Amino acid sequence: MDRETRVFAENHFRGLRGRLPSRVCPPLDRVDFIEKPDSFTYADFFKGYLLPNVPCVFSSAFTESWGCRKHWVTPSGKPDFDYLLQNYGDVVVPVANCGVQEYNSNPKEHMPLRDYISYWKEFIQGDYSSPRGCLYLKDWHLCRDFSAEGVFTLPVYFSSDWLNEYWDFLDVDDYRFIYMGPTGTWSPFHADIFRSFSWSVNICGRKKWLFFPPGQEEALRDCYGGLPYDVTTPALLDNHLHPKHQPCSPPLEVTQEAGEMVFVPSGWHHQVHNLELCAVQQEVSEWKDSMPDWHNHCQVIMRSCSGINFEEFYHFLKIIAKRRLLVLTKEAGPGKAEGSEGTGLGRQQATFDIGRIAEVLASVVVHPDFQRLDTSVFSPKPEDLLQQLEETVAAATSL
Known part of the structure; x- marks a missing residue:
């Protein structure tokens, strides 16, 4: 790119x-x-x-x-x-x-x-x-x-x-x-x-x-x-x-x-x-008042039906974000994350991808169901990763 x-x-x-x-x-x-x-x-x-x-x-x-x-x-x-x-x-x-x-x-x-x-x-x-x-x-x-x-x-x-x-x-x-x-x-x-x-x-x-x-x-x-x-x-x-x-x-x-x-x-x-x-919660909402730990059950059902839940989705975004950040810092991550312009994974593609990840992550961290997760064990914390990505995007506008 x-x-x-x-x-x-x-x-x-x-x-x-x-x-x-x-x-x-x-x-x-x-x-x-x-x-x-x-x-x-x-x-x-x-x-x-x-x-x-x-x-x-x-x-x-x-x-x-x-x-x-x-x-x-x-x-x-x-x-x-x-x-x-x-x-x-x-x-x-x-x-x-x-x-x-x-x-x-x-x-x-x-x-x-x-x-x-x-x-x-x-x-x-x-x-x-x-x-x-x-x-x-x-x-x-x-x-x-x-x-x-x-x-x-x-x-x-x-x-x-x-x-x-x-x-x-x-x-x-x-x-x-x-x-x-x-x-x-x-x-x-x-x-x-x-x-x-x-x-x-x-x-x-x-x-x-x-x-x-x-x-x-x-x-x-x-x-x-x-x-x-x-x-x-x-x-x-x-x-x-x-x-x-x-x-x-x-x-x-x-x-x-x-x-x-x-x-x-x-x-x-x-x-x-x-x-x-359509939405997991709409399908199982009748159990909300009687099912202990209902929101965690929704995450289990979401993963079963969609193949991923909020916690895994965050880790998915984190891994791609880190690999794109490595491209910008000219470090080669596992699987040779850094690519040439000819492969489409050069600095411009990495900058664009980081901007998209930041926008998606910003919508995730404010979602009520994501906020119910214990993110204190996440590394880095979602808010810290989002801040890093937004700062990177701001600094990369002159690229």
């Missing part, structure tokens, strides 16, 4: 005047297709898509050097089962049954990759049908369990990745997933974890994406407040069950070809098909 881009971004957020960035995006009737890597810079992506919070599709030219595109796919464009079996056949992978709804997701089982590939071959031979159902390999943490070297190269546009940077620092998890499945497999309607942005590369075959901009999902809620499992279901036309569906605009539809990369902005709900090859 250069200085001009940082100043542009800071002015953008000042102009939001307290509105959630993920809720502010221009109306769209199409998704832009980015053709050439050589003429599309980090600043182009940052200003044109990340800040406005709108999706885009990158052409296959952006991923043509990836090892997985060379080794995981046959010359005819089909999955190279032999290569996958030879290199990962004994790895146990998570597999979802797309034909069974479990809440708003699918039940999962675990099996060796070789067993899943055997199923896949039988599914194809059975004219895309199986008595075992429609099974989809989902959420395989290949890069956590194996080296990502030779599989993919992180695109510069997504190099400031707070979630994976946090988990890499803790060395316990990540949010890099592999999906594999035959025609008919799909992912139900959802928004990404923590309402983060994400990106997805299709190695072979074709995918259909259905995108709904932030806020549009509210028109899809049923009379009980629940979101649909499948936005293509005729049940959405039932005005008694879905009284708000009438004003809902049709989704943005994107067909993703082999090698192409889709940017999924923050807060955009979506549903994905393989073509070929």
